[in-house]
Amino acid sequence: MKEKGKGLLKATLLIASTLTVMAGAIIAPALPQISRDFSHVQGVELLSRLVLTLPALFMAILAPLAGYLIDKSGRKRVLLVSLVLYAIAGTSGLYLNTLPAILVGRAFLGIAVGGIVTAVITLIGDYFEGEERSRFVGTQAAFAGLGGLVFISSGGILADIHWRMPFLIYVSSLLVWIMALISVYEPEKIKHKASPPMKGSGKKEANFVPAKVLWICAIAFFSAIVFYMIPVQMPFMLSSMEGVSNAEIGFAIAFVNVASVTTSLNYSRIKRRLGFGTIMGLVYVIIFTGFFIISLGGSYILMIAGIAVTGLGFGMMMPNINLWLISSAPPSLRGRFVGYLNSSLFLGMFLSPVAVQPLIKISSINHSFLLMGLIMLVLAGVFFAYGRKKKTP
Numbered sequence: 001m002k003e004k005g006k007g008l009l010k011a012t013l014l015i016a017s018t019l020t021v022m023a024g025a026i027i028a029p030a031l032p033q034i035s036r037d038f039s040h041v042q043g044v045e046l047l048s049r050l051v052l053t054l055p056a057l058f059m060a061i062l063a064p065l066a067g068y069l070i071d072k073s074g075r076k077r078v079l080l081v082s083l084v085l086y087a088i089a090g091t092s093g094l095y096l097n098t099l100p101a102i103l104v105g106r107a108f109l110g111i112a113v114g115g116i117v118t119a120v121i122t123l124i125g126d127y128f129e130g131e132e133r134s135r136f137v138g139t140q141a142a143f144a145g146l147g148g149l150v151f152i153s154s155g156g157i158l159a160d161i162h163w164r165m166p167f168l169i170y171v172s173s174l175l176v177w178i179m180a181l182i183s184v185y186e187p188e189k190i191k192h193k194a195s196p197p198m199k200g201s202g203k204k205e206a207n208f209v210p211a212k213v214l215w216i217c218a219i220a221f222f223s224a225i226v227f228y229m230i231p232v233q234m235p236f237m238l239s240s241m242e243g244v245s246n247a248e249i250g251f252a253i254a255f256v257n258v259a260s261v262t263t264s265l266n267y268s269r270i271k272r273r274l275g276f277g278t279i280m281g282l283v284y285v286i287i288f289t290g291f292f293i294i295s296l297g298g299s300y301i302l303m304i305a306g307i308a309v310t311g312l313g314f315g316m317m318m319p320n321i322n323l324w325l326i327s328s329a330p331p332s333l334r335g336r337f338v339g340y341l342n343s344s345l346f347l348g349m350f351l352s353p354v355a356v357q358p359l360i361k362i363s364s365i366n367h368s369f370l371l372m373g374l375i376m377l378v379l380a381g382v383f384f385a386y387g388r389k390k391k392t393p
Helices: 006-017 024-037 044-073 075-094 099-127 130-161 165-183 188-192 211-227 229-239 246-265 267-273 276-296 300-326 331-362 365-389
Strands: none
Touching (some): 006 130, 006 165, 024 044, 024 099, 024 130, 024 246, 044 075, 044 229, 044 331, 075 099, 075 165, 099 130, 099 165, 099 300, 130 165, 130 267, 130 300, 211 229, 211 276, 211 331, 229 246, 229 300, 229 331, 229 365, 246 267, 246 300, 267 300, 276 300
């Protein structure tokens, strides 16, 4: 990494990270009010939830293309275009008057987020190596958590004014655009150095996707389904409690980010002692514990306690998945493989309400958290067995 402007560059990547994973959840506290205001629209129960999850579908569809463009035309160009689109599409809920039109705006927001997150993660892989990379990935996840805290809490406060007001938050990407224009540069090793051939491949490198990458993408897909249960299901659980406001819903959902910062900032220390698989097992055990508490229901405070515990797991989950992938990808294909990873993550987010609905039908929203937690507990055992078998990460 160039020493000149290093501080601004790091700040740019970290602040850009706050715009990504929880981008759709900014308007989560407003979902019940959106559903009520468009109650005359057929299928409003599903469509109002799509306002939250539709961006993830388009992130999933376009993330591989973003990865391809990043490798072919440059990291910086994709990042800058995506930041502008983020502001335009994100604020569309302020002025569009029909639910279908708002959903179109949310689709374009998904395209923008897919470009931003793929570019940022790829640049982290390019600029940092070894222990410094582990530390920065943890710091990046912590900033994403802090961004979720600030943006979702703000979204709840603004939603108490009017459900359209949270859409104003998306204009913040223009500040990041200015920072990226000044500080981001194309890595020298991408411009001048060829990657070593990929081990075990008899095919052309560009067409070969290692089994390890596919395995990581599958883990990311399921983990995203679990992760998005909080912003998708919690607003409806909490709004059914007497006296709970939109601001309180936003605060409760944002609490997952408060807790996640602790483990994200300590990720590099954890990684020095444990391999990727063992960390995933630990993550799933922690999330099971949080989901068990949530399933008990009963009070707003108990819900926050459960959300906080799950946040401890989520704080390790994202840096572990991201570092696992970028450590497995050669520089010349890093953007493409990160695109595949993000596609898996975002598809899981989009399908979260669909995947969880059968659990809700056979029980309730509260008990769906317990059932999902039990599934994670079984998978945790698989990860621990993998970790023992593979002593080195």
